[in-house]
Amino acid sequence: MESVLHTRPALKKELDRAAEVAGYLWQRGWAERNGGNLTIRITEYVDDVLRTRPALCAPQPIGIRLPNLKGCWFYCKGTGKRMRDLARDPMSAGSIIRITEDCAHYEIVADSPVMPTSELPSHLSLQDYLIGSGSNYKATLHTHPIELVAMSHAREFLDSERLTRLLWAMIPETLAFAPLGIGVVPYALPSSVELASATLEMIKRYDVVLWEKHGTVAVGPDIMEAFDQTDVLNKAAILYKTAKQFGFTPEGLTPEAVGEIRDVFHLPSERRG
Numbered sequence: 257m258e259s260v261l262h263t264r265p266a267l268k269k270e271l272d273r274a275a276e277v278a279g280y281l282w283q284r285g286w287a288e289r290n291g292g293n294l295t296i297r298i299t300e301y302v303d304d305v306l307r308t309r310p311a312l313c314a315p316q317p318i319g320i321r322l323p324n325l326k327g328c329w330f331y332c333k334g335t336g337k338r339m340r341d342l343a344r345d346p347m348s349a350g351s352i353i354r355i356t357e358d359c360a361h362y363e364i365v366a367d368s369p370v371m372p373t374s375e376l377p378s379h380l381s382l383q384d385y386l387i388g389s390g391s392n393y394k395a396t397l398h399t400h401p402i403e404l405v406a407m408s409h410a411r412e413f414l415d416s417e418r419l420t421r422l423l424w425a426m427i428p429e430t431l432a433f434a435p436l437g438i439g440v441v442p443y444a445l446p447s448s449v450e451l452a453s454a455t456l457e458m459i460k461r462y463d464v465v466l467w468e469k470h471g472t473v474a475v476g477p478d479i480m481e482a483f484d485q486t487d488v489l490n491k492a493a494i495l496y497k498t499a500k501q502f503g504f505t506p507e508g509l510t511p512e513a514v515g516e517i518r519d520v521f522h523l524p525s526e527r528r529g
């Protein structure tokens with residue numbers, strides 16, 4: 257059967273961007289095997305033909321009830337699917353789902369019955385929060401950035417304020433583009449509802465969430481911006497690592513320099529998007 261993307265150029269453009277990001281994730285070594293996942297809210301691209309399409313499977317439980325998701329549609333990476341395959345063909349490595357009337361189940365609608373990512377509770381909890389807070393953000397990204405995950409193995413970096421200050425001090429752009437910093441969520445079982453609710457609490461206060469010994473979660477108006485936020489913070493982690501490899505602990509920007517950047521560029525100290 258023909259892909260739903262063939263007759264919907266705006267939707268295709270959105271998923272082309274997901275494919276581009278998936279390629280970057282693979283190139284950076286952040287997406288081994290099926291590592292990482294993403295969702296994009298695509299409700300605005302759903303026309304009457306797509307809306308009336310029969311489901312490809314019985315309704316599946318999300319694991320939580322998310323009232324703001326009533327009538328919402330998403331593109332999700334499939335569970336067990338590779339980012340490097342998504343980079344070539346988003347519909348072979350993911351699917352389009354709609355949330356059912358009870359806001360606690362989803363149905364797969366297109367192109368084929370690829371089961372969504374196992375981290376769906378986290379992704380959809382964030383999507384529910386973003387809608388509820390009036391945000392225009394539509395994309396959520398979970399990936400395994402090497403340096404940030406490595407840092408999350410050290411007890412000293414599991415303190416969100418401390419880790420944020422250290423990363424901001426590495427290069428001015430970190431503060432400029434991640435002014436809320438990074439919030440650490442203690443280790444929890446991948447795909448669990450506990451991990452989803454801890455992530456939700458952290459994303460209200462920080463740009464990016466770091467899952468201890470696992471990966472990151474970021475949100476954005478589109479998937480490219482969610483990627484950029486992760487990339488900016490991981491770049492700071494790489495700078496820290498590189499200085500350590502040179503044999504010294506980096507001096508870091510002074511607190512005064514960091515404060516000046518915040519003032520001059522009028523950086524927000526709470527979430528606006």
Ligand code: 13P
Nearest residue numbers: 290292293335336373374
């Ligand atoms: P999925 O293949 O189910 O998306 O899982 C990948 C992953 O990174 C889990 O945290």
Ligand code: ZN
Nearest residue numbers: 291292470471
């Ligand atoms: Zn993961």
